[in-house]
Amino acid sequence: MLPAIFTPALLKNLELFKMHSRRAFLGSKQGGHISLKRGHGLEFADYRRYELGDNPRHIDWGVYARSDKLIVKTFQEEQDLSVLILIDPSNSMRPQDHPQKWERAIATALALAYIALMQQDRVSISIPGIKDTPFLTGMRAIHSLAQALSELQPNQPADLTLSMRSAISRVRFPGLAIFISDLLMPIEQVREITELLRAKNLDITTIQILGQSDITPFAQVSDAVAEDSETGEQLEFSWDGDSQTQYAFLLNQHAQQIRSLLLSRGIGFASQLTTQPFDEFMLRSLPATGLLR
């Protein structure tokens, strides 16, 4: 059962989109994406000499008439696409009393899976260290995925990079990789994770989700003790007007650094706030990144 946020209108609109890879990949079966495999497709790929065994229907008779040579047209075969959706399992994805970020991450993953499954793509949703669904196809799989994710909660892995490595190791066919995270981690760690994904020759898109508690950790101006949801470490400091301004600056600076890093490596990047309407993000913001068309 899909979450309530998936209204019939939203589903109808999602069906209009399809996943778009910036690169062609070999698929496992016929699908809706141009593949590296030459074969029976609609997209013209190249000319080549006729060889025994070629389908005579692909002979370009006009070239033969002009040059008396048997030339056949080759087409790019359209195959399915492997879509691996990775959700950051860190505790920061679900701070105490603030489930919106985690819920938004699950919803985003399911929405992307829905779009992919609509095109007969193979989809796997992975929460490293917690749950790895197999690559599924067919519209019915969306319910299996929704069921699998419905009861899951973040559980801080001892080593996020290691868990990511384990999750990625299941990928046999290169394809799309979508990493959903708040990206509230050091730049080095973001770089490390993206390197892992690139090593698998995946077309990567990173979706950052930030909650209100990420923008304003403390509601009141006072001295405060903050406890890290991931490590349990506590930190005392004074939360006042100056701190808030400076925190906003640091947060923005961090986002800029990540964006620069990702874009410089050809990695798609989209960011959403939990306060932003979900359908607006899915139908407007995300297509703008080129992931959906």
Place this chain on the structure above:
Amino acid sequence: MMGELGFLAPALFVVAPLGLGVLVWVYRRKAQGKALVVPTLFLLRELKRSSQARRQFKPPPRFFFELFCILLLTLALAGMYQRRPAMRIAALIDNSISMGKVVGDGAGETDLARAIGLARSFIQSASSDSQIEIFVTSPTLRSVTDGLSSRDEGIRKLDTIKLAFAADSLESALSKLALQASYEQVVAFTDRPKKAKEPAGPRVQIESIRADANIDSLSNIALTDIRYLERDGKTEIAVSASSYATRMGAAKVTLFEVQQNPWALRKVAEKEITLPSRGSQEILFNDLSPQVLLYSAKIEPLRNGNSVLGNALATDDRAWIEIGAKEHRVALVGPLSPEALGLNQINFVTFEHLKPEEFAGEETKAANRYSAYLFHRYKAQGHLDKPTLSILPPQLANENGQMQPLSSWDATHPALRYLALATLQMPKADVLAIPDWGSAFLSLSSGPIAWSGSKNSSNYITLGFEVLPYEGKKSPLLSILLLNSLKYVLGTAAVGGHVSAGDLNLSAELQFFNQDGSAAISRREDISPGIYQGAETVTAVNYFETTESDLVGARPVVAAERTESMEVGARPRLLAPALCMFVMLLLLIDMIIAVLGRKRAVTASGGPK
């Protein structure tokens, strides 16, 4: 007048910084609340690094209110008091024998030590420029500081005070000090209870260290008399034992013979007795060896079932006696016989009755037979060259007084030893004419009623009031006066084979025999019961004083009447109760404001009205 402030326990000021620390900690915790879980700290850590210097504690106004309350409570805890302005203070320490008792949980501390401690605290609480003079009551009123001294000197001198084997004579000492205008305040430290209602006026202050909470702890047993009797050529010793307890109990009285060269005690006999509550019993030891001249008796409580008589005062448990002490023969000249006047009860003197008409012809003949004369309502013709005690000589009387209070007396006169004369009213006293070699020691406002003098090595006392018949305990004041007067004219303190401590005339060659065979004495105040050895003589010294031994029924101190009004400072005012009350008032107001504020908030929000 605002006196300087002081603190009884300034070390407790350490509570203030502790309290401040706790308060700040509580406020910081309160401001922080419980730790707030944030997604990640790595941005906040950056933030802290850049804003470390700015972090500071900004307490709300309520913090200062609570800090103020803590400071007030700290002041109260430190025993804040208001010192009196500089004063001249006479501190009178009761060092009588009863102050040697050890009661309660004082861990062996005597009442004298406790009284000195109390006096030390009192003097320390006086302003630093106050002048202090410290007195002891016993054996006579004596200044320890030799005049007014500084506060610190007074405190130092407190340590020199020792227990004296004498009664306290507290009333007379207080009266005498109260009459001196040089002291703005007289404070007595004693074990005697205060009178329930003190007379108005703060000039004389009684600080009683008596603990009535456990009256049984004040129970005491004592030997109250020892005397020897000769019957059929054999020596017998009679010992009187008294109990000052609220219940009866058993005791053991042991008689020792005192051996000389070397000194030693050897047990001769012991008897077990049962002493009634607040009663006495006489124990007779007979068939004693005529060769032994010195004896000692000792009383100690015995276990009687589960109960043991209390014995708070150990110093009155022993008695000493010298057999064969010199006997005094006194001629009683007057119309009544010694038996009629009760004089036969006085066992250290043998009275022989001479009627006035018999005496007229016997004057010269009798001169060598008697140690002294006692003229009762009779005046001899001319001057007798013999020690003489005259009681109510009619010829000398020139004026009659009735029930008048004494206006003055010489407290140091031996005839007035142990007497509390402050409240004494003399019944029908005649004012006396005094020869030029005599001096008055008791006077009414109308004139002298008792005088004494010495002439040709003989002592003379004349009393202008009746002290006979001798009634012993029934009329203790007059009885003591009579005995003192007799001893004075006889020139001896020996009574029935022993001398009272304080009456012993110390000389350089006299040494105190203690059971460990040592302890030379040097001061009159140090005389304690025991055997004193001179060059050729030994003297047994005892101290029997029921008023000192009776700790349960101790008489309350009656402060002398004030004859003049004088503005004096009150005792140091402890401010702790006032500070605590003030803090409680503040907290009450705070609570009311908080409750009203909450009610208003509920009403404003549409809650129940």
